[in-house]
Amino acid sequence: MNVVYAYPWDIVGDPAAPGRLKALGADAVALAAAYHTTRAATPHHPEHRLVDVHAACYVPVREEAWRGHRLVPPRPAWMSSADPFGEARDALRAEGLPVHAWTVLTHNSVLGSSAPDLVVTNAFGEPYPYALCPAAADVREYCRTLVHEVVELGAPDALILEACGALGFKHGGHHEKTDGADWSPVQTALLSLCFCAACRARYESAGLDVPELRSRVRAGVDGAPVSVEDALGDMAETVRDLRTGLAGELRDLLIAEARSVRPGIPITLHASADPWATGPFATVPEGVDVDLLVGSCWGAPETDTEGLRALGRLGPRVGAYLLALPPRPADGAALARLAETYRAAGAAEIHWYHAGLASAARLKAIAEAIAATGHDPGAGSDRG
Numbered sequence: 001m002n003v004v005y006a007y008p009w010d011i012v013g014d015p016a017a018p019g020r021l022k023a024l025g026a027d028a029v030a031l032a033a034a035y036h037t038t039r040a041a042t043p044h045h046p047e048h049r050l051v052d053v054h055a056a057c058y059v060p061v062r063e064e065a066w067r068g069h070r071l072v073p074p075r076p077a078w079m080s081s082a083d084p085f086g087e088a089r090d091a092l093r094a095e096g097l098p099v100h101a102w103t104v105l106t107h108n109s110v111l112g113s114s115a116p117d118l119v120v121t122n123a124f125g126e127p128y129p130y131a132l133c134p135a136a137a138d139v140r141e142y143c144r145t146l147v148h149e150v151v152e153l154g155a156p157d158a159l160i161l162e163a164c165g166a167l168g169f170k171h172g173g174h175h176e177k178t179d180g181a182d183w184s185p186v187q188t189a190l191l192s193l194c195f196c197a198a199c200r201a202r203y204e205s206a207g208l209d210v211p212e213l214r215s216r217v218r219a220g221v222d223g224a225p226v227s228v229e230d231a232l233g234d235m236a237e238t239v240r241d242l243r244t245g246l247a248g249e250l251r252d253l254l255i256a257e258a259r260s261v262r263p264g265i266p267i268t269l270h271a272s273a274d275p276w277a278t279g280p281f282a283t284v285p286e287g288v289d290v291d292l293l294v295g296s297c298w299g300a301p302e303t304d305t306e307g308l309r310a311l312g313r314l315g316p317r318v319g320a321y322l323l324a325l326p327p328r329p330a331d332g333a334a335l336a337r338l339a340e341t342y343r344a345a346g347a348a349e350i351h352w353y354h355a356g357l358a359s360a361a362r363l364k365a366i367a368e369a370i371a372a373t374g375h376d377p378g379a380g381s382d383r384g
Contacts, residue, residue: 005352009356018097021095270321304320
């Protein structure tokens with residue numbers, strides 16, 4: 001199965017967009033139902049070439065659903081449609097394309113900036129305003145209500161959950177200026193450990209000495225630890241279990257909520273088998289109860305395939321989130337080879353990022369890759 005990703009603004013106002021996506025040979029479209037702040041090219045839209053948008057919810061934000069909540073998703077006031085997701089969904093379905101609601105959860109700089117006590121805060125006391133921390137009850141309630149509304153009002157054929165856990169150091173600010181620090185993946189993981197009030201309370205409840213933990217994290221960031229375990233010492237196992245447990249609490253809450261609204265709805269999770277993973281692809285354990293785990297495949301193929309195989313050992317089916325944008329070439333044969341590499345590593349689905357952002361040459365390459373690797377025109381058609 002091949003799934004292409006798109007935003008509502010790629011579809012709304014462009015009558016040709018659904019047919020253009022259908023012509024790629026995809027089996028379904030992952031359509032953003034809630035998304036973070038971004039600046040995005042729209043190379044094919046008849047009315048604009050660029051959108052510069054804040055984090056927003058693209059299904060209607062009902063006052064009665066959000067009354068009393070501290071965190072309420074912004075509406076996309078810059079779009080004229082009262083229901084951008086629904087309008088785009090209906091246009092895609094008219095072309096025979098099932099629609100999966102691509103829902104970004106804890107990545108929201110608008111809400112994080114308005115509630116700095118609810119965001120991930122590193123061991124140096126520095127907040128990450130783009131990263132809502134799910135240790136906070138207000139954040140979990142926001143995510144639960146968001147999923148409820150997306151499933152009920154969006155009426156998608158399937159649900160895709162992204163950032164279903166705490167975000168970390170990466171995936172943060174515009175005009176990022178951090179690469180020159182040469183922090184290793186281990187140091188980046190340490191910078192992703194949260195010390196907000198809710199997380200500190202969890203550490204204390206687990207019997208951890210929070211000042212000592214903070215000291216070890218800081219020393220690791222400024223040192224050269226070979227692993228997170230090396231930096232944290234005898235605290236590592238407890239911290240790891242707390243972090244994976246937190247992601248699990250959020251995941252289980254949202255899966256239960258989605259299935260309470262629509263029993264049997266297919267659910268995909270953007271995920272990583274790395275127990276220290278934060279960000280869009282949060283950590284998941286063995287036996288997670290979803291239909292598909294999609295792993296990031298934006299890096300070196302050998303690294304990506306290791307990640308897919310690790311996900312495959314957790315139980316559910318696996319998909320590959322394949323980057324078809326720079327620095328990848330606009331080359332159908334090259335993309336087809338990547339797709340086949342990921343299928344050989346266990347990927348039952350290829351999720352193509354991103355049909356709305358891709359040039360005409362890149363769309364042609366995606367179509368050629370899908371045609372070369374084969375697709376099932378009926379896949380996903382029974383998801384309703």
